[in-house]
Amino acid sequence: MQQNLLARASSSWGERYTTFFHALLFILGFTLVFVVGWGGAATVFGRLFDEYRLFLARVGGIVVILFGLVTLGVIRWRWLYADTRPHWQA
Numbered sequence: 001m002q003q004n005l006l007a008r009a010s011s012s013w014g015e016r017y018t019t020f021f022h023a024l025l026f027i028l029g030f031t032l033v034f035v036v037g038w039g040g041a042a043t044v045f046g047r048l049f050d051e052y053r054l055f056l057a058r059v060g061g062i063v064v065i066l067f068g069l070v071t072l073g074v075i076r077w078r079w080l081y082a083d084t085r086p087h088w089q090a
Contacts, residue, residue, distance in 0.1 A: 069075045
């Protein structure tokens, strides 16, 4: 009986290491895909928009200022206050 428990315990440890190894490879695979994939995409977009950076920064600044004025109530645009949620009739 004691040999049976010992055989089961050693088998269990081997299965645990195998599962751990597979999980580790899975995590490393996802890490590689996201780091290389997203990093490469960010590099491509960064280089693509590099020459328009000043223009995009100014346009973004104007948009932020306009949204701030709308939030303060200085400017009132109706389409920003539109409610697009479905209204259910009872």
